[in-house]
Amino acid sequence: MSQEILSVLEFMEKEKGIPREDMISAISNAIRSAATKGVNAGQELRIEINPKSGALKAxxxxxxVDSVGDPRTQIHIEKARQLNPEAEVGLFIEKEVDPERLGRIAAQTARQTIMQRLRQFEKERIYDDYKDNVGDIVTGIVRRRERGDLIVDLGKAEAMLPPRERVPGEDYSPGERMRCLLLAIEPTNRGPELILSRAAVRFVRRLFELEVAEIQDGTVIIEAIAREPGYRTKIAVSSKDPKVDPVGACVGARGARVKSIVRELGGEKIDIVKFSSDPLELLHEAIKPAVPLNIKVDELNKRIYFEVSEDNLSIAIGRRGQNARLTSRLLGWKLDISKEEVTEVGFDERMKNAIKGWEGVQGISDELAAFLVQHGLVSPEAFEGVEAKDLVKLGFSEEDAGQVVKLVDAHRSASSSEAG
Known part of the structure; x- marks a missing residue:
C-alpha cells in the first residue's frame, strides 16, 4: 500500500498542484476513520505516513489500567511498562500496530474515502485557480456532450457550456478549439462548476478590449453594448482624446480589427457608433441609415416617439424588430416607431396655395392671381423673364399687361432689397 500512497502523492502534487502535506493529512484521516469502523472498531488510532517513501505506520x-475491561482500548500496567518503563495507571501509551492488521475492508474503505477527498481537493483547487478569471476569455478544447451541455477542457479543469449560453447556429465537434467567456463558478453537490458563455454581452466587450489597443489603454471607452447573439451587436464608443476617432479605432485599418471579432463570432454583424450623452443624437447614430422624423420625447417614462419615411421603415425596425430592440437597449429608452404620414395634396388645394402666394404683391387681386396661376405663373418668382407682350398673348390689354409687370417688378425689387 505504501507504493500506492506514494504514487498518489506524487501524481496529485505534480499534475494537480495539491500540496503533499494536504494529501497526507487527508489519507491519514481516511485510513483512521475506515479502520475504527472495521475490525479495529472502538480503538483510537494514530496514523503516520512518510512523505518521501509513502510508508504507513499505525x-x-x-x-x-491495573485491570483490563476492554483490550481494544486498555492495556495492563505490566505490559504497558514493557513498552514504556515510565507508564503509570491512568496515563495513555501508544502501541504500534501492523498496518496489515487494519483489515482489508478498512483498506478498501480508505481508498474510497481517499478518492472522495482527492476529488474535493481538486474541486477546491479549481475554484482557487479560476476565481480571479471570472469575466475573462478562456480557451479550451471541446471534449464531449453531457445531457445537452458541452464539456470543454481548459487544461487544469473541465468547464461546461450550457445551451442557454451558446450562440444559435453554432456547433462544435470534439477536439475543436474554442474561446469562451468564463461566466461564473457555480457551487454544486459535486463541487464548484465552471460555467462558460459565448452568448453573453460581456464576451463581445472582452473581445474588443483584447483586439483594440486604444480600449486597453483607456483612450477609447465602450459606453454601451446591445446584443442578440448570432445576429447583430450594436456598440457605442467614445474617446477621451479628441484626436482619436473611437469608431475608426474599433474598426481598424481596412476593417481588420472588427473583421477579426466578426470571424470569432461566426459572422455576427457588428454596428459601431459614436456615443453621445444626448439620447436624440445617439438615436440618429444608432438607427442609421434610417432617419428619425417628427421626434417626441417622453422624459418621465423614458420613451421616444418618432416617424420614419415609408422607405426607411423596414430598415429602422429591422428583421423581426431586431434593429429597433437593439437601438432601444443601447439608448436605455423605449422606442415607438411609426411610418410618416404623407398627405396627398389635390389639384384644388395646390391652386389655393399658389393663389395665396400672390397675396404679398400689392395691387394683385385674388381674381387676377387666380388667372395668373391658371396660366402657369404660380408665384412672383415664376414671373421672372415675363414681359408685357407675353401677358397680352394671354388676353391682357397692353395697358393692363404693363401695369401687372410693374407691380410684380416692384414687389421683386422690394424683396431683393430686404434680403440684402
Whole structure:
C-alpha cells in the first residue's frame, strides 16, 4: 500500500498542484476513520505516513489500567511498562500496530474515502485557480456532450457550456478549439462548476478590449453594448482624446480589427457608433441609415416617439424588430416607431396655395392671381423673364399687361432689397 500512497502523492502534487502535506493529512484521516469502523472498531488510532517513501505506520492509543475491561482500548500496567518503563495507571501509551492488521475492508474503505477527498481537493483547487478569471476569455478544447451541455477542457479543469449560453447556429465537434467567456463558478453537490458563455454581452466587450489597443489603454471607452447573439451587436464608443476617432479605432485599418471579432463570432454583424450623452443624437447614430422624423420625447417614462419615411421603415425596425430592440437597449429608452404620414395634396388645394402666394404683391387681386396661376405663373418668382407682350398673348390689354409687370417688378425689387 505504501507504493500506492506514494504514487498518489506524487501524481496529485505534480499534475494537480495539491500540496503533499494536504494529501497526507487527508489519507491519514481516511485510513483512521475506515479502520475504527472495521475490525479495529472502538480503538483510537494514530496514523503516520512518510512523505518521501509513502510508508504507513499505525499506533493504537491505549489507557494504562491495573485491570483490563476492554483490550481494544486498555492495556495492563505490566505490559504497558514493557513498552514504556515510565507508564503509570491512568496515563495513555501508544502501541504500534501492523498496518496489515487494519483489515482489508478498512483498506478498501480508505481508498474510497481517499478518492472522495482527492476529488474535493481538486474541486477546491479549481475554484482557487479560476476565481480571479471570472469575466475573462478562456480557451479550451471541446471534449464531449453531457445531457445537452458541452464539456470543454481548459487544461487544469473541465468547464461546461450550457445551451442557454451558446450562440444559435453554432456547433462544435470534439477536439475543436474554442474561446469562451468564463461566466461564473457555480457551487454544486459535486463541487464548484465552471460555467462558460459565448452568448453573453460581456464576451463581445472582452473581445474588443483584447483586439483594440486604444480600449486597453483607456483612450477609447465602450459606453454601451446591445446584443442578440448570432445576429447583430450594436456598440457605442467614445474617446477621451479628441484626436482619436473611437469608431475608426474599433474598426481598424481596412476593417481588420472588427473583421477579426466578426470571424470569432461566426459572422455576427457588428454596428459601431459614436456615443453621445444626448439620447436624440445617439438615436440618429444608432438607427442609421434610417432617419428619425417628427421626434417626441417622453422624459418621465423614458420613451421616444418618432416617424420614419415609408422607405426607411423596414430598415429602422429591422428583421423581426431586431434593429429597433437593439437601438432601444443601447439608448436605455423605449422606442415607438411609426411610418410618416404623407398627405396627398389635390389639384384644388395646390391652386389655393399658389393663389395665396400672390397675396404679398400689392395691387394683385385674388381674381387676377387666380388667372395668373391658371396660366402657369404660380408665384412672383415664376414671373421672372415675363414681359408685357407675353401677358397680352394671354388676353391682357397692353395697358393692363404693363401695369401687372410693374407691380410684380416692384414687389421683386422690394424683396431683393430686404434680403440684402
Amino acid at each position: 499506533w493504537s492509543i491505549l489507557e494504562v
